[in-house]
Amino acid sequence: MYTFSNRLKIGAIVLMALGILGMGVGFVSVPSTPEEARAMVTAHDDDGHGGTHAEESEHPAAAGEHPDAAEHPAEEAGHAAESEHGASHDEHLMHQLQNRPWSALYVAAFFFFMISLGVLAFYAIQRASQAGWSPLLFRVMEGITSYLVPGGIVIFVIFILSVMHFNHLFLWMDPEVVAEDKLIQGKAGYLNPTFFLIRAAVFLGGWILYREVSRRLSLAQDEAEDNKNFVKNFRWSAGFLVFYLVTESMMSWDWIMSIDPHWFSTLFGWYVFASMMVSGITVIAMVTIYLKSKGYLPDVNDSHIHDLAKFMFGFSIFWTYLWFSQFMLIWYANIPEEVTYFVTRIEDYKLPFFGMVAMNFVFPLLVLMNSDYKRVNWFVIMAGIVILAGHYIDVFNMVMPGTVGDQWFIGIPELGAVCFFAGIFILWVFRSLTKVPLQPKRNPFIEESRHFHY
Amino acid sequence: MASHYEAPIRKPLVIGDKDYHDVSVDIAAPIEGRANRQWWIVFSIALAALLWGIGAIIYTISTGIGTWGLNKTVNWAWDITNFVWWVGIGHAGTLISAVLLLFRQKWRMAINRSAEAMTIFSVIQAGLFPIIHMGRPWLAYWVVPIPNQFGSLWVNFNSPLLWDVFAISTYLSVSLVFWWTGLLPDFAMIRDRAVKPFQKKIYSLVSFGWTGRAKDWQRFEEVSLVLAGLATPLVLSVHTIVSFDFATSVIPGWHTTIFPPYFVAGAIFSGFAMVQTLLIIMRKVSNLEAYITVQHIELMNIIIMVTGSIVGCAYITELFIAWYSGVEYEQYAFLNRATGPYWWAYLLMMSCNVVSPQVMWFKKIRTSIVISFVISIVVNIGMWFERFVIIVTSLHRDYLPSSWTMFSPTFVDIGIFIGTIGFFFVLFLLYARTFPVIAQAEVKSILKSSGSKYKKLRDASKP
Numbered sequence: 001m002y003t004f005s006n007r008l009k010i011g012a013i014v015l016m017a018l019g020i021l022g023m024g025v026g027f028v029s030v031p032s033t034p035e036e037a038r039a040m041v042t043a044h045d046d047d048g049h050g051g052t053h054a055e056e057s058e059h060p061a062a063a064g065e066h067p068d069a070a071e072h073p074a075e076e077a078g079h080a081a082e083s084e085h086g087a088s089h090d091e092h093l094m095h096q097l098q099n100r101p102w103s104a105l106y107v108a109a110f111f112f113f114m115i116s117l118g119v120l121a122f123y124a125i126q127r128a129s130q131a132g133w134s135p136l137l138f139r140v141m142e143g144i145t146s147y148l149v150p151g152g153i154v155i156f157v158i159f160i161l162s163v164m165h166f167n168h169l170f171l172w173m174d175p176e177v178v179a180e181d182k183l184i185q186g187k188a189g190y191l192n193p194t195f196f197l198i199r200a201a202v203f204l205g206g207w208i209l210y211r212e213v214s215r216r217l218s219l220a221q222d223e224a225e226d227n228k229n230f231v232k233n234f235r236w237s238a239g240f241l242v243f244y245l246v247t248e249s250m251m252s253w254d255w256i257m258s259i260d261p262h263w264f265s266t267l268f269g270w271y272v273f274a275s276m277m278v279s280g281i282t283v284i285a286m287v288t289i290y291l292k293s294k295g296y297l298p299d300v301n302d303s304h305i306h307d308l309a310k311f312m313f314g315f316s317i318f319w320t321y322l323w324f325s326q327f328m329l330i331w332y333a334n335i336p337e338e339v340t341y342f343v344t345r346i347e348d349y350k351l352p353f354f355g356m357v358a359m360n361f362v363f364p365l366l367v368l369m370n371s372d373y374k375r376v377n378w379f380v381i382m383a384g385i386v387i388l389a390g391h392y393i394d395v396f397n398m399v400m401p402g403t404v405g406d407q408w409f410i411g412i413p414e415l416g417a418v419c420f421f422a423g424i425f426i427l428w429v430f431r432s433l434t435k436v437p438l439q440p441k442r443n444p445f446i447e448e449s450r451h452f453h454y
Numbered sequence: 455m456a457s458h459y460e461a462p463i464r465k466p467l468v469i470g471d472k473d474y475h476d477v478s479v480d481i482a483a484p485i486e487g488r489a490n491r492q493w494w495i496v497f498s499i500a501l502a503a504l505l506w507g508i509g510a511i512i513y514t515i516s517t518g519i520g521t522w523g524l525n526k527t528v529n530w531a532w533d534i535t536n537f538v539w540w541v542g543i544g545h546a547g548t549l550i551s552a553v554l555l556l557f558r559q560k561w562r563m564a565i566n567r568s569a570e571a572m573t574i575f576s577v578i579q580a581g582l583f584p585i586i587h588m589g590r591p592w593l594a595y596w597v598v599p600i601p602n603q604f605g606s607l608w609v610n611f612n613s614p615l616l617w618d619v620f621a622i623s624t625y626l627s628v629s630l631v632f633w634w635t636g637l638l639p640d641f642a643m644i645r646d647r648a649v650k651p652f653q654k655k656i657y658s659l660v661s662f663g664w665t666g667r668a669k670d671w672q673r674f675e676e677v678s679l680v681l682a683g684l685a686t687p688l689v690l691s692v693h694t695i696v697s698f699d700f701a702t703s704v705i706p707g708w709h710t711t712i713f714p715p716y717f718v719a720g721a722i723f724s725g726f727a728m729v730q731t732l733l734i735i736m737r738k739v740s741n742l743e744a745y746i747t748v749q750h751i752e753l754m755n756i757i758i759m760v761t762g763s764i765v766g767c768a769y770i771t772e773l774f775i776a777w778y779s780g781v782e783y784e785q786y787a788f789l790n791r792a793t794g795p796y797w798w799a800y801l802l803m804m805s806c807n808v809v810s811p812q813v814m815w816f817k818k819i820r821t822s823i824v825i826s827f828v829i830s831i832v833v834n835i836g837m838w839f840e841r842f843v844i845i846v847t848s849l850h851r852d853y854l855p856s857s858w859t860m861f862s863p864t865f866v867d868i869g870i871f872i873g874t875i876g877f878f879f880v881l882f883l884l885y886a887r888t889f890p891v892i893a894q895a896e897v898k899s900i901l902k903s904s905g906s907k908y909k910k911l912r913d914a915s916k917p
Contacts, residue, residue, distance in 0.1 A: 132461060186780040227463070245767050253778075264779045266712035266771050321690065325714040332702045333709050337781065444463045451459040 016423030022416015026101030034090035108417035113151035118280025132448035146432035309374035359390030466906035500879035507873005533587035540580035546725020547573025552685035707787035707848030724837035730830035762811030806836020
């Protein structure tokens with residue numbers, strides 16, 4: 001049995017406390033009036049930071065090209081009269097600045113939720129494919145997926161608050177915006193708050209249901225005399241994968257793609273999937289290595305770590321494949337209604353946009369190529385940290401441009417939110433790891449997994 | 455190195471209590487024996503189709519592309535449909551030999567050789583189309599960036615059609631090398647068994663003096679692993695690049711970002727269906743039922759079911775996003791697919807690709823050889839229509855209603871397609887009589903862990 005070390009527990013609580021503090025600072029420092037927003041940005045520019053922000057405000061004409069402008073029809077109307085323009089620009093600025101702590105919260109909440117969902121999908125694949133190497137890690141995976149419940153609740157609460165207009169994360173939830181936007185009106189059959197919440201509830205309910213059922217069957221199998229529970233679990237996993245294939249795509253349209261409600265891409269769901277998988281597998285590897293280093297997983301050997309690292313390597317490349325396919329096809333055809341998505345990102349998010357490709361592709365490609373390195377624990381941990389940071393930035397890049405535009409920064413609110421969710425994640429996952437023995441007893445493949453050697 | 459322990463619940467992969475010698479004898483039998491009358495009949499039919507196809511190709515090239523059913527609006531139809539179809543079929547071979555190797559799937563050992571042969575032969579068919587669909591195929595060498603007397607006039611590297619040239623040629627060469635390295639120990643086995651001097655000479659030549667020393671085996675395994683690691687991204691990228699031919703364009707119905715992974719999924723789907731079709735016949739006529747068991751057929755059916763579901767998910771995604779996009783051209787493109795003049799093709803594609811593989815959820819059906827065979831053919835028909843629907847329905851009605859038109863193939867279009875099917879079977883039939891169709895060296899490596907004889911021995915020794 002695993003005992004949650006006090007140091008880790010205190011560490012997680014400290015992270016959460018720091019996180020709450022950081023997020024609090026973020027929420028209190030938002031402007032409440034357009035004038036205040038204007039003053040904040042001007043003061044910020046005077047400090048000599050953010051040259052691009054200054055450029056944006058010095059060239060109001062450029063705002064016409066800004067895709068966000070199209071999403072703020074009130075502002076678009078303002079373009080007609082030069083004199084009104086300044087005021088509507090400030091209002092736009094205010095919305096962006098007000099969104100920042102919310103976006104920071106949402107990005108971090110989604111990132112940690114996505115990790116446990118990715119682990120759940122990986123776990124279901126391992127069960128459905130009757131893998132012989134991984135049963136030894138099932139308890140670790142089940143521990144990580146326990147975060148689905150708190151993580152899902154937080155996400156759902158954020159959605160309810162969004163629907164109640166506590167923030168402007170989803171423009172299409174704002175009836176004033178919709179009233180003047182023909183394109184969003186056309187999508188209202190799908191993008192409407194009630195249906196959105198129902199869908200979110202169905203997705204979350206389905207995923208959590210599978211997680212709980214599978215966990216129960218997995219534990220029951222340990223005490224059973226036959227393989228009935230194992231077979232049942234196999235069926236549930238196959239069924240879940242079908243449900244997941246459909247709901248994961250829809251989830252990414254709902255929760256992320258609709259932040260830019262004018263933009264669409266058919267690949268998007270699978271792209272988010274790749275990001276989810278690679279982060280999930282990375283966390284499995286990191287938690288496994290941590291537990292092993294504390295002596296809790298005596299039968300896990302470096303072949304298991306090697307396999308996990310291979311998956312980290314493979315899915316990093318797969319992620320890049322999908323990232324490039326989506327980016328290149330839109331760049332190549334250069335159709336105005338789609339290309340704005342990448343235009344804003346390349347103009348305002350140059351470093352995070354291309355930096356994440358280095359972190360999520362070039363780095364894992366180079367360091368995880370060598371077979372020997374994939375067996376070195378600290379090496380896998382180091383690579384894992386870079387991959388996780390890279391995929392946080394990936395989510396950041398997907399969410400921020402549509403909510404805060406060029407007013408982004410990775411500062412106190414963002415880091416605070418990451419700390420807070422990292423704290424809950426660690427607390428919840430490791431607490432659930434203490435509840436049952438870390439090694440399954442009667443899985444039919446457990447002997448294969450214990451003898452696994454590659 | 456894999457462990458020596460195997461979970462008792464895994465079913466044997468080689469049945470009929472074979473030992474090492476039985477494996478050699480069974481696999482060498484078709485090569486050492488003589489072709490029977492059925493083989494000659496089928497071979498003649500395939501050869502006749504090939505000759506007919508050659509005639510159609512010569513007629514096209516000497517008379518002009520106008521002999522085909524293409525028109526000014528629909529300027530790609532059967533040619534590129536067949537091209538993508540054949541490339542797609544080829545993908546299963548690499549998937550079985552490379553991806554399943556990376557995932558340590560032991561059951562691939564009985565089917566990889568034939569799957570790779572299928573890859574090579576179908577990529578050859580695919581490779582014909584980019585040449586013969588050119589207006590001036592004798593200038594085809596201009597696609598290659600070679601220094602020349604036109605002030606070193608080069609190709610433009612921005613075209614996916616040029617990427618196709620690199621993709622297909624690399625794919626064919628890597629697959630060929632991968633296949634041939636795997637064949638060395640098997641050719642050596644045939645060489646060592648040969649009694650006729652001519653046969654001995656030939657198999658000595660093609661086996662490159664393989665003697666099977668420990669060092670050779672060690673390097674052999676390493677090369678296989680590296681090639682598998684290279685072939686996996688290659689197989690994904692090849693069909694991705696084929697999909698770029700459409701997805702980089704601005705045609706509604708073509709320009710969509712999901713094409714790269716969805717074409718690849720479709721390729722695996724159709725490729726596995728083709729492997730299924732061929733192997734169900736092969737295990738019967740070459741008496742290889744002990745190696746290609748019902749379990750193999752079931753596992754291939756599961757892959758067909760999984761990739762069929764992924765393809766189905768992609769269809770629905772495309773439909774949804776077409777509506778969601780609010781772009782009326784995009785919406786019309788899909789409305790036209792479902793209700794336009796080619797509705798029947800769309801319906802056929804949907805029912806063959808989305809509905810038919812779903813029956814594999816029932817164990818009774820996926821372990822039935824007859825139904826598997828039927829479904830595998832249905833899937834290949836469906837996948838042909840998928841390419842046809844994507845290409846033709848997007849082209850025949852796009853932005854300007856004044857250029858809307860229809861497409862119907864001529865006998866030359868059809869003749870060339872039949873010719874490639876003939877060519878494929880000519881190659882495959884020759885292969886089945888001269889090559890070891892199962893990788894005996896690999897099957898022998900799993901015999902003791904997964905052969906029924908040894909499984910029984912293990913079970914008997916347990917209390």
